[in-house]
Amino acid sequence: MHPLFSGPLSLRIRGERLAFGLCLLWALPIAGIIAAFAHETIGEAQVALFVVAAMVYVTLARGRLLGSSVRIHEAQHEQLFSIVRRCATALELPMPLVFVRDDDLTPITIHGFGEPYALVFSVKWLEEFRDDELAFHIGRQLAHVAAGHARYLSLLSVTGRENALVSFIFGPWLRRCELTCDRVGLLACGSFESARRAIAVAAFHRFGRSVELNAFAEQGREIAGDSVLKWGQWLSGEPYATQRISELRSFADSRLFEEADAWFLSERDALARSSDIVERVVERADCTRLGRRALALLIDTILVGSLLSTIKPIINRVLILPSTSHTISSNANHASDVLFAISLYLYLVFLVGLTGQSFGMIITGLRVVTPDFTQPSFLTIMWRYFVGLALIPVVAIVGLFRGRILIHDSLSKTRLIRTERLLMHS
Numbered sequence: 001m002h003p004l005f006s007g008p009l010s011l012r013i014r015g016e017r018l019a020f021g022l023c024l025l026w027a028l029p030i031a032g033i034i035a036a037f038a039h040e041t042i043g044e045a046q047v048a049l050f051v052v053a054a055m056v057y058v059t060l061a062r063g064r065l066l067g068s069s070v071r072i073h074e075a076q077h078e079q080l081f082s083i084v085r086r087c088a089t090a091l092e093l094p095m096p097l098v099f100v101r102d103d104d105l106t107p108i109t110i111h112g113f114g115e116p117y118a119l120v121f122s123v124k125w126l127e128e129f130r131d132d133e134l135a136f137h138i139g140r141q142l143a144h145v146a147a148g149h150a151r152y153l154s155l156l157s158v159t160g161r162e163n164a165l166v167s168f169i170f171g172p173w174l175r176r177c178e179l180t181c182d183r184v185g186l187l188a189c190g191s192f193e194s195a196r197r198a199i200a201v202a203a204f205h206r207f208g209r210s211v212e213l214n215a216f217a218e219q220g221r222e223i224a225g226d227s228v229l230k231w232g233q234w235l236s237g238e239p240y241a242t243q244r245i246s247e248l249r250s251f252a253d254s255r256l257f258e259e260a261d262a263w264f265l266s267e268r269d270a271l272a273r274s275s276d277i278v279e280r281v282v283e284r285a286d287c288t289r290l291g292r293r294a295l296a297l298l299i300d301t302i303l304v305g306s307l308l309s310t311i312k313p314i315i316n317r318v319l320i321l322p323s324t325s326h327t328i329s330s331n332a333n334h335a336s337d338v339l340f341a342i343s344l345y346l347y348l349v350f351l352v353g354l355t356g357q358s359f360g361m362i363i364t365g366l367r368v369v370t371p372d373f374t375q376p377s378f379l380t381i382m383w384r385y386f387v388g389l390a391l392i393p394v395v396a397i398v399g400l401f402r403g404r405i406l407i408h409d410s411l412s413k414t415r416l417i418r419t420e421r422l423l424m425h426s
Contacts, residue, residue, distance in 0.1 A: 002092070002146040004184060009260055011183040012147065016176040020152075023170045030169055069120070072098035083131060084119060087138045087188050090264060091146055100126060107202045110141040111154040114357050114367055114419065117145055128206055132189045133198035139188025140181035149177045151362060167237040174237040179247050183257075187264045192252040196245045203241045213245065220246050282371045286417045287404035290396070292364055293416060299360030304344045308336075341389065348385045353378040365419045376414050384412035 004011050072081050081098060088095050096110065096119040107125035110117050119141060129137065144150040153174075156166050167174065186195045200208035200216070220242030239247075251257050351358045356367045356375055368384070370376050376384070388395055388408035399406050409415055 003263065004091070004143075004187075004260060005147050009256070009263060011143075011180060011256070011260060013176045013180045016173065016180060019173040019176050023173045027169050030165075069099040069101035072100060072121075079131070080121075080126070080134070083134050084138055087135060087142055090188070091139070091142050091184070093142055093145055096142070096145075108137045108141055110144055110150055113151045113154060113355055113362055117150055125202065125205065128201050128209075129198065130194075132191060132194040133201060136185040136189035136195045136198040137202065138185075140178075140185030142188075143181035143184035144177065146184070147177070147180060149181070153177075171237055175239045178238045179244065182244055182248050183251050183260070186248055186252060186257070187261055190261075192248065195248055195252075199241055199244055199248075217242060217245060282369065282373060282415045282417060284404050287409070287415050288366055288418050289404060290399040290406075292366065292418070293399075293406075294396075296358065296360035296364040296366055299363055300347065300358050301344065303359055304340065304347050308340060308343055345385055345389055348389075349378070349382050352385075353381040361416075366416055367419050368414055368416055370414060376412075380412055380414060384408050384414050387411050 003009060070076065072084075074081055077100070080100075084098050085095055094115045096112075096115075096117040098119050098121070100121045100123050102124070103120075103122035104124060106120075106122055107129075108119070108121050110119045112118050119138070126134075144153060156170060156174075157163070182195070182199075185198070186192065189195055189198065196213055197208070200211050200213060202208070204211060220240065238244075348358055352361075352368050353376075356369065361367060368376060368381070370380075385408070388406075391407060395407050405415065
């Protein structure tokens, strides 16, 4: 866990994790109501299919960004790139991919399921923000990565804009996430005045610069005194701008801000002084043990099994020849086993080949990389899982003694590492 979100320095808004769990429970009856109106059954298979489809969609979105957006780097808008790099370095996070696109609604967003995440600016707002205001928004978006929000937000909305249904179901969690990340944004820009002006410009575009923010804050007090007006926030995926500024003011005046700011400044200064180039090589300590691997594979197995349960009756009718009931049962079991093995193999190859992670790996915090922390090729991933699944009993037994680097890791020259170790080496 990132230092800013663990221990006594945790900047996480109280109740954020509880809100996430309650929102997931709340989603179940909502899904049942939608299914009743649609005259459809929403089961595990449908949910699993949605999750996998969303993961693939988010991953392919990076290709769309490369094709339709401007990629920012040292030779392309160096000033913006340097602000992002400074914030990422101070937060001890890997440098994200940075893009600028034409978007009328979302000033800045971040999405992805693992490094490198994609940080996307809207050209309509980029021209309005000053450097310190950009630092605020960049810091709060990177905070979504550090706090573990980004992968879930990407599932809910790849564009950074939640629809009304998502806001209604996950609103309590989404709003707490935004308040949490505002705190990190304040650390990144270093000034409460810059932070609240950045919020105003993001909310009102150019007009935000002419807003008298002290008078604007009074509107928040009016809302606080009216229960009906406060309930209106439930229809939104983010808090009112007045509440964000008020919460940020309270945080800026707190002892927690002083301690977090001291840590942030010390990290930024220490990293700025360090100019040594360290070769990035996966060490044995970076790799995961058998238990965590097994949990990730179990999650993937359940997911693939749920997907296949919807098409199993069709497969049985197509593949099984008419015969005695005993033969039919035997053929059915054999066909199901073969189909499951092939499906699991294709599932792992496709997702890990695209993103470096399966859904089980995302949940357990694992990632497949080469020994120098790069993304393996599709052919390498195909060989890795061919060996791993074909020799799974041997891999499991040997894994009890070899620990972190297993047979299929060695033969495919890949490593299954813990994502927290990836952050340490980035």
